[in-house]
Amino acid sequence: MLPFRFIHAADLHLDTPFSGMSGVPEQLRQYLQGSTFAALGGLVDLAISEEVDFIVISGDVYDASESSLRAQLRLREAWERLGQHGIPVYVIHGNHDPLNSRRLRLAHPPHVTIFGAKVESINATRRSDGETVAVVSGISYPSAAVMENTSLQFRRDLASKLYHIGLLHANVDGQEGHDAYSPCSLRDLQNTGYDYWALGHIHKRQVLSQSPWIIYPGNIQGRSLKETGPKGCYVVDVGENGEANPIFHELDHVRWSEIEISIERLLTEEDWKEAVEEQIEELRENSVGRLQVVRITFTGRGPLHSLLQSGRESGELLQELRRRENVRLQGSENGVGSLGSIVWLAGVKVATGMDIDTSTLLQEDSFLGELFRLSARAEGDIELLDSIVESALAPLMDNSTLRGLLKEEGANSNTKLELLRRAQELASSLLVEVDSRGGMGQ
Numbered sequence: 001m002l003p004f005r006f007i008h009a010a011d012l013h014l015d016t017p018f019s020g021m022s023g024v025p026e027q028l029r030q031y032l033q034g035s036t037f038a039a040l041g042g043l044v045d046l047a048i049s050e051e052v053d054f055i056v057i058s059g060d061v062y063d064a065s066e067s068s069l070r071a072q073l074r075l076r077e078a079w080e081r082l083g084q085h086g087i088p089v090y091v092i093h094g095n096h097d098p099l100n101s102r103r104l105r106l107a108h109p110p111h112v113t114i115f116g117a118k119v120e121s122i123n124a125t126r127r128s129d130g131e132t133v134a135v136v137s138g139i140s141y142p143s144a145a146v147m148e149n150t151s152l153q154f155r156r157d158l159a160s161k162l163y164h165i166g167l168l169h170a171n172v173d174g175q176e177g178h179d180a181y182s183p184c185s186l187r188d189l190q191n192t193g194y195d196y197w198a199l200g201h202i203h204k205r206q207v208l209s210q211s212p213w214i215i216y217p218g219n220i221q222g223r224s225l226k227e228t229g230p231k232g233c234y235v236v237d238v239g240e241n242g243e244a245n246p247i248f249h250e251l252d253h254v255r256w257s258e259i260e261i262s263i264e265r266l267l268t269e270e271d272w273k274e275a276v277e278e279q280i281e282e283l284r285e286n287s288v289g290r291l292q293v294v295r296i297t298f299t300g301r302g303p304l305h306s307l308l309q310s311g312r313e314s315g316e317l318l319q320e321l322r323r324r325e326n327v328r329l330q331g332s333e334n335g336v337g338s339l340g341s342i343v344w345l346a347g348v349k350v351a352t353g354m355d356i357d358t359s360t361l362l363q364e365d366s367f368l369g370e371l372f373r374l375s376a377r378a379e380g381d382i383e384l385l386d387s388i389v390e391s392a393l394a395p396l397m398d399n400s401t402l403r404g405l406l407k408e409e410g411a412n413s414n415t416k417l418e419l420l421r422r423a424q425e426l427a428s429s430l431l432v433e434v435d436s437r438g439g440m441g442q
């Protein structure tokens, strides 16, 4: 086998609108809006500097099927730069940009191959000597919702000694939080005899298998607080024996993160404010020129719980911290260069608990003790958790808007656990309050 190198990227979601963000200064909004394009630019730079033989992109190139002319023109520019360096691109379309979308169809240059709605295979060559090094196969979504298992259409020619790469936009093994389009199992993919499965669709980076390689690279730019951490693509070196070495490269220009700050050792409001400032400055120091968007969740049990419970204090701190970043933003002469030092607070969440000793409480023969025991049981028992959350939410289900939201947000077990914990803390705060007023009639 001849050694070669390629890039595997997916879910570019070009021109994502970032419309859900409120209270963001215009300068930041524009930067956010441009971040998917900036990441695309980085992808092209990487392909050129790493001298890859080709690039594969596994679907959702555009964010919307009605993709903007801007998105198409910027993509065209990227294709052209790659063409100037003789780097071919193999692309499939996914649920966000299916083949039947009504977008303007700017023609693609000859070095860009778009796979159709049936599995096609193409020989990929090495740039240095034009030798064929791999077979690249892929299938695009004809329309937005593909419910069949398209992985079954991929079959390797067993006589071929070439390296086989499959491009598929799919939900493998029913992962939560993404539509179950083109559903297939890990076993299905392993059975095809392919060497490398270049997946797209799930935005969280994951290596599902090393033999064969089955990889979700994640998207190249995070788009919300649901897409935290480094985002980028894989540069894959395939050696003479067919062994591959995929290395992740960061491409994101905006980094999203969720940060937890425990109030456990914080005694005063001053301690609390300082703990937050410390975190923000630490993020700023490690930003490496990236705009950071963060949400802080206060956790743990401590004396500050009752103060934070109303949400007023944290709301005011949020406003103040935003104001400071705004001052920093305006103080800089040339906007874009300095955005890398901005740490924008997208929100604060209070998930703290009362300053009580839960281990004693769990033993206690009291209503509060019973409440904590039930809650602890439900944490380890999915069915019990489901039934508690379901009955608590039942009154909201009459409203169609709420029903829709709950279906979207409340479906996964993490959200249910969070609801349970919040309910436990709220109930116990109220009970203790009533208790201290003597209202329980003891």
Ligand SMILES: [Mn+2]
Pocket: 011, 013, 059, 060, 094, 096, 201, 202, 203
């Ligand atoms: Mn996607």
